[in-house]
Amino acid sequence: MPEDQRQRPLLEDVQAARKTLEGISRVTALEGSRYLSRLVGAPVHLKCENLQRTGSFKLRGAYTRIAGLGEEERARGVVAASAGNHAQGVALAASLLGVASTVFMPVGAPLPKIAATREYGARVLLSGQVVDETLAAAQEYAERTGAVFIHPFDHPDVVAGQGTVGLEIVEQCPEVGTVVVGMGGGGLAAGVAVAVKALRPSARVVGVQAAGSAAYPPSLAAGRPVSLEGVATMADGMKVGRPGDVPFRIVADLVDEVRTVSEDALSAALVHCLERAKMVVEPAGAAPVAALLDRPGAFGGNGPVVAVLSGGNVDPLVLERTLRHGMAAAGRYLSLRLTVPDRPGALAALLKKLSEADANVLAVNHVRTDPRLGVGEAEVELQLETQGPKHCAELSRTLGAAGYRIVG
Template identity: 70%
Template sequence: MSPAAPVSVTIDDIRVARKLLDGIARTTELESCRALTDRLGGPVYLKCENLQRTGSFKIRGAYVRIAGLSESERARGVVAASAGNHAQGVALAAQQLGVRSTVFMPVGAPLPKIAATRGYGAEVLLEGTTVEHCLTAAKAYSEETGAVFIHPFDHPDVVAGQGTVGLEILEQCPEVRTIVVGTGGGGLLAGVAAAVKAVRPDVKVVGVQAASAAAYPPSLAAGHPVVLPSVTTMADGIAVGRPGDVPFGLIRDLVDEVRTVSEESLSQALLLCMERVKLVVEPAGAASVAALLESADAPLEAPVVAVLSGGNVDPLLMLRVLRHGLAAAGRYLSLRIRLPDRPGALATLLAELAGTDANVVDVAHVRTDASLQLGEVEVELHLETKGTEHCRAVVARMSAAGYPVSEG
């Protein structure tokens, strides 16, 4: 067991961090969101850290941490481990401060993130298949070379840097009543809470985690950070199996609530940001919006500010997530239908589908499968639909026409 660290980041620390970040980090936009405002019945704003330099809030904490190093520490360089956002934040911060940086990234990290990290001047070393492998390698590298290890969230300077987001929100939206922040290890949530509660203790701060990667609820219940046996979520930016000691102490003492959201809500949130707000957001960055989509049973007091923490999404992942989001919203339907293997059978099927007003995106015709009977084929169809009711109507019509239908 590791005891939670005492509250160790103050409003003065965050104000000093803000001065350090002047000219380095952008004061990101606060955008109103009509779609969510209508849903909640009160004003909703989005804090667009996806438009921050390097595409996420991470530059804030990384720069403050590296700026606080002594001259001898800077001379030894810095090392970090990350699948993307922290890597880019450390690389740019080190470049701005004239410090050599080395970043360990997983072998399977998206190529755009690797290229961006190298583009900011870091030496990128690929190690293992998970961030945990990279963390082990980075710490070993630190011990061998003397390079300073820059933790992604578990250091007071990092938390103070992330806390500048909270100060900006209070200035941009003085009437705010609730701030919603996606969280993994806890650096951003802890920093925002430390800033907001020091100035406006009446404002509620709510953390959000992916349900399948939620280390904070059991940790808060236990009174100390606990390790999850496994972490599985599309939101890789918040896929952290154990809270940091420094953030945990702050979150335990200052955050009003930590909620969890489903993978379906994460994908729908990403889709909403793209379609209705015209913003590219990664799944982790959309966690706060996912919480608003799930808030019907536990309303949040408006005005609400939801932090979009990052926008560094791999294009291939975005294709999969958008399809998942469309399916969750009832706007994408996958069907498998068995037909007799004879001329015209597929044309007849497609003619029947045309009457449903669903748009056929893709057709796969399978003849060689052990589960098929002799003289039988299976057709896999991917359809664009107009919503859940339309999906039901399509399935009902095909069944009524005598086609054995399987979904998924």
């Protein structure tokens, strides 16, 4: 690794990055959440990096890194690899600085992120199935062409740029007791920890990873970055199989705890952000909220809590699937198969019973010919929107009491 990547950014580096970013990145809002505050037992605020330029915090680190290049390096152009947010940050930063950029993105990256990256001025090349494979392709391109590789998280300038989020948090919430931040490679969590721990030493910094791509817990246990054999999560912004060397050392020293959250928890958090906070976030951006919803009692004992909504660049199709998954995880969808008499009016009577029980029927499939059914029976498959787990249980009891046999 080059010598400059062995450096560890300090508070003064983060403060210098903020000066570099003046007029470039936004000071994003800190919004209170009454629901999460009641749940956690302490004031909870959402740091809205989903409203940052390019839709995520990534512009901060990308611009800081590219702005620090010399004239000869800028003339060679830059290359990056990303599932989408870093791609957009690099593309916009390079355009603002008059530097040519090439961005490698994984095959299957969300189409809106690909389109936005191109619109910000980058040439986009698709390679690899996960970010680690895409990183390797971009690094090979850099070696072959001389372009400067802009790593998404493993460089001190990038970490310093992301750390400006932490400066803003402490200024906006001086009494902050806990900062909850999502983690993929660790650049954001490391930068936030550098700033927050220097200015507010008593504050806790809690990292959150998707359980299907959680490289930090085994790496911290081993005392060095280790690679996962595979990663699987809907949170493409967290789909990183190995921590960065630079952020890993900072996380190991300064981050108090790393938690993991399930896909169900991510989905439920995304639904919560949309319904209660009126915020569109991507699954990776919802990870801190997922952690709060998952175990609220673990966060309220040290004063105000700030959860970083790191990004809002979500593919509408992914959003649709995730919302459905989140509502199902929250017990607001119910799938049922039950038998009814095969006679005129039987289906109408069933639907009337569901209406009286305040269930919203989303889909109905009426099966009349199946070896499992008795003579004079039909089967109805239902997709219902409910009011929550208690309502689901009540619906099952109501249908059973009305004589319907639930078979699945």
